[in-house]
Amino acid sequence: xxxxxxxxxxxxxxxxxxxxxxxxxxxxxxxxxxxxxxxxxxxxxxxxxxxxxxxxxxxxxxxxxxxxxxxxxxxxxxxxxxxxxxxxxxxxxxxxxxxxxxxxxxxxxxxxxxxxxxxxxx
Amino acid sequence: xxxxxxxxxxxxxxxxxxxxxxxxxxxxxxxxxxxxxxxxxxxxxxxxxxxxxxxxxxxxxxxxxxxxxxxxxxxxxxxxxxxxxxxxxxxxxxxxxxxxxxxxxxxxxxxxxxxxxxxxxxxxxxxxxxxxxxxxxxxxxxxxxxxxxxxxxxxxxxxxxxxxxxxxxxxxxxxxxxxxxxxxxxxxxxxx
Numbered sequence: 001x002x003x004x005x006x007x008x009x010x011x012x013x014x015x016x017x018x019x020x021x022x023x024x025x026x027x028x029x030x031x032x033x034x035x036x037x038x039x040x041x042x043x044x045x046x047x048x049x050x051x052x053x054x055x056x057x058x059x060x061x062x063x064x065x066x067x068x069x070x071x072x073x074x075x076x077x078x079x080x081x082x083x084x085x086x087x088x089x090x091x092x093x094x095x096x097x098x099x100x101x102x103x104x105x106x107x108x109x110x111x112x113x114x115x116x117x118x119x120x121x122x
Numbered sequence: 123x124x125x126x127x128x129x130x131x132x133x134x135x136x137x138x139x140x141x142x143x144x145x146x147x148x149x150x151x152x153x154x155x156x157x158x159x160x161x162x163x164x165x166x167x168x169x170x171x172x173x174x175x176x177x178x179x180x181x182x183x184x185x186x187x188x189x190x191x192x193x194x195x196x197x198x199x200x201x202x203x204x205x206x207x208x209x210x211x212x213x214x215x216x217x218x219x220x221x222x223x224x225x226x227x228x229x230x231x232x233x234x235x236x237x238x239x240x241x242x243x244x245x246x247x248x249x250x251x252x253x254x255x256x257x258x259x260x261x262x263x264x265x266x267x268x269x270x271x272x273x274x275x276x277x278x279x280x281x282x283x284x285x286x287x288x289x290x291x292x293x294x295x296x297x298x299x300x301x302x303x304x305x306x307x308x309x310x311x312x313x314x
Contacts, residue, residue, distance in 0.1 A: 031297055032198055041264075049264055057264035060272055060281075060305050 011070045014038045041065040062090035077101040194251070194294045201252050202298045205291045208247060208254065211240050212289075251294040257283045257301045266290045268300040275306035282306045 004019035013035040017026045026034045031052060041054035042064045049057065058065040068089065075082050077095035086093045093101055151159065215236045219229065244254060257267055262281050267290065275284050285304035292298060 032195055053264035056268045056300060057262070059269040060262065060307070 009070060010035075010038055011068050012038060037067070038070065039065060039067045040069075064091065066091050072101045075101050195296060197250070198293055198296070198298055201247075201250075201291075201293050205247070205252065205254070205299055208240075208243055209288055211236070211243060215240055252298070253292050255290045255292070255301075256286055257290055257303060258286050259283065262303065262305045266297060266300055267303045269305050270302045271304045272307040273304050274308045278306040280307050 006017045006019070006024070008015040008017075014037075015026060015035045017024050028034055029036045029051060033052070036051040037055040039051060039054040039058070041049040041057060041061055043049065043057070043061060054065055055067075058067075068085075071085055072082060072093065076099050077093070078099075079101065082093060082101045095101070215233075218233050218236065219225075221230070221233065247254070255266075257263075259278075260283050262269060262283055267283060270287065273284060275282070278284050282305070283301075283303045284306045287302040287304075288299070290297070290299070290301040
């Protein structure tokens with residue numbers, strides 16, 4: 001029997017639920033919280049942090065802590081919303097190879113696709 | 123209402139011609155084809171049975187884990203609230219005037235009382251799986267600490283916790299309240 005998983009990929013928080021029989025159950029994260037911050041961070045030593053831990057170290061690593069990347073999904077780098085975001089966020093928003101808005105990371109010096117970043121947020 | 127009735131009627135009626143058709147089909151099949159059909163059916167049932175067996179096993183494992191988690195972390199919310207009182211008590215002890223010779227007996231007794239209350243409170247928490255840890259001097263760990271600020275330090279390497287506003291609290295190994303810390307960055311030590 002196939003299972004149904006629902007993911008609420010929020011701008012700030014994400015939540016995953018599973019359909020079990022005739023009821024839906026929200027899956028808790030390792031800390032027992034039902035929602036997880038939609039954040040991904042790349043530390044100087046190459047570690048990838050996701051969720052709560054990414055949020056906790058945001059102060060120490062602002063340029064490589066990505067949040068609210070959902071706002072960039074499906075937008076071109078010359079989009080006025082992206083221009084506004086560029087002024088607001090501490091990480092760098094750049095033009096991707098195909099003209100889409102992407103994020104540049106200092107820690108890894110690679111560009112990553114923002115939709116993939118959103119996947120890591122859980 | 124009429125549409126619904128019509129739908130119901132349709133649903134009731136449709137199976138009859140289908141069954142009849144299926145029966146004629148079965149009758150028309152050669153024994154070999156019938157065997158193949160049944161074998162396919164057996165295979166299908168076998169597959170479904172194995173899946174449901176595996177599902178059952180998963181379910182048992184998960185149920186066991188859920189019960190274990192519920193037992194271990196049932197008091198998580200309560201513990202998170204209670205440790206706030208412990209933190210306040212610690213702050214209270216810390217704010218008492220430092221011990222001096224010839225100080226008022228009342229202050230000594232007050233300090234003693236405060237300290238023993240704190241000790242016993244922390245003991246009670248520990249007996250119930252809640253542990254407190256002071257991270258000053260450790261390397262900043264985002265899994266346990268919440269960075270509140272960065273500060274240049276001449277004595278500590280970058281990324282070291284130089285000040286903790288609150289300690290780390292865990293319940294049976296699970297973090298319930300991260301320590302709020304100040305992390306060293308860009309001091310003389312880092313330049314060396």
